[in-house]
Amino acid sequence: MLTYSEENYLKTIFHLSQGQKHGISTNAIAAKIETKASSVTDMIKKLNEKKLIKYQKYQGVTLTSEGLMAAKMIVRKHRLWEVFLVEKLNFNWDEVHDVAEELEHIKSEKLINKLDAFLGYPTEDPHGDPIPDSKGDMKMINKQLLSELPIKKTAICIGVKDSSSDFLQYLDKQKISLGSKIEILEIEPFDQSYRIKINDYEITVTKKIVNNLFVKTN
Amino acid sequence: MLTYSEENYLKTIFHLSQGQKHGISTNAIAAKIETKASSVTDMIKKLNEKKLIKYQKYQGVTLTSEGLMAAKMIVRKHRLWEVFLVEKLNFNWDEVHDVAEELEHIKSEKLINKLDAFLGYPTEDPHGDPIPDSKGDMKMINKQLLSELPIKKTAICIGVKDSSSDFLQYLDKQKISLGSKIEILEIEPFDQSYRIKINDYEITVTKKIVNNLFVKTN
């Protein structure tokens, strides 16, 4: 049985491992979890002892297959609860993350599987992130950053890289949501600002925005 | 902000206080919470310090109005989650208590009020216990034990005193549920067994059963 804290470490290591070749550093974990490197070292030893991660002093850590599965189950819970909050309780997509941070630690396999069924087995959370199924499988979504999309090619907004409340509220304000049709009209060389078309109207946004929106071309 | 443990103590003191004139003893709390008396004394001091209970050495404790409200909000969460699990996720009424023990500690007023609305502002949980509203008010249900019901007087089953899984499963087996019509036909003097009528069929049950069923006469 994992503690609340152990679960958070596993989840964090999982997220930091995405598209990462080498082990995850102590400092990276400390920064993400907002704790001190020495605390991370302590916890790392415990997780290593429990065979949830592979760890060699000074070399960073990677999840074992057991640790990976545990992490995926936490992510599964987090994202399913987010779907519940948005779809059933009418939360806005920028309000759900913190509550899901708590709900993800509720320990009942039966609960999460029944919740999954109740929600209709969703494959993505409200921010476009994939939801692992009960076996840990998640369909990898073919996505690219808007900033990598060629000019004048239309695409569909399917996710956000940064899912902070600030960014999500900005998107609401600009009427950008998952499913919006997006096209880059031109890039201003002087300040790297982007003139983009959302559905049927045009706005100008900064580079930071296009670097945090995922799109897919159909 | 209350810790998980502080919340459990407040809730326990609340439950032990029901229909109780004097303060709640250290041992009573220890027994209910399954811990040692010395641990209870430690926690009691903390809760007293935070002005959530009134405490004088060796005299037992009572909730302050602030502590009472905090306790009611935990009970509210517990019971609303139980309704959710039964009504929306199709849990059986004997399976929900332990999960609700965890869910009751999720800290978001917005969440619980939205859940309340989603469920249609229920006033009772799946075991017939009243659910406090967002102000802490709960309608007191006019109930009596089946054992106190006069012979040959029909009543409706509206709650259980013991809500252990064992008892609830027994009731399922005997097809007794909330809303069932109940009548005591006769009491066998020899072994104190009860011949009772549930809706339209008759069964014999022990004294222990009739001592744990709440009914109301209309």
Add this chain to the structure above:
DNA sequence: AAATAAATTTAGGCAAAGCTAAAAATAAAT
């Protein structure tokens, strides 16, 4: 190749919440 900087680990402590064993206060029985 040293010297310096950065990252990581160790050592030593702290607070929360539990425990056991002993002391003190209250209640019950003679």
Add this chain to the structure above:
DNA sequence: ATTTATTTTTAGCTTTGCCTAAATTTATTT
């Protein structure tokens, strides 16, 4: 009214998860 039993509190120790400060290892410069 003592004595005995029960309840409650205190004292001291443990584990988890965190911290600061110091030591050590690895990485980067000169």
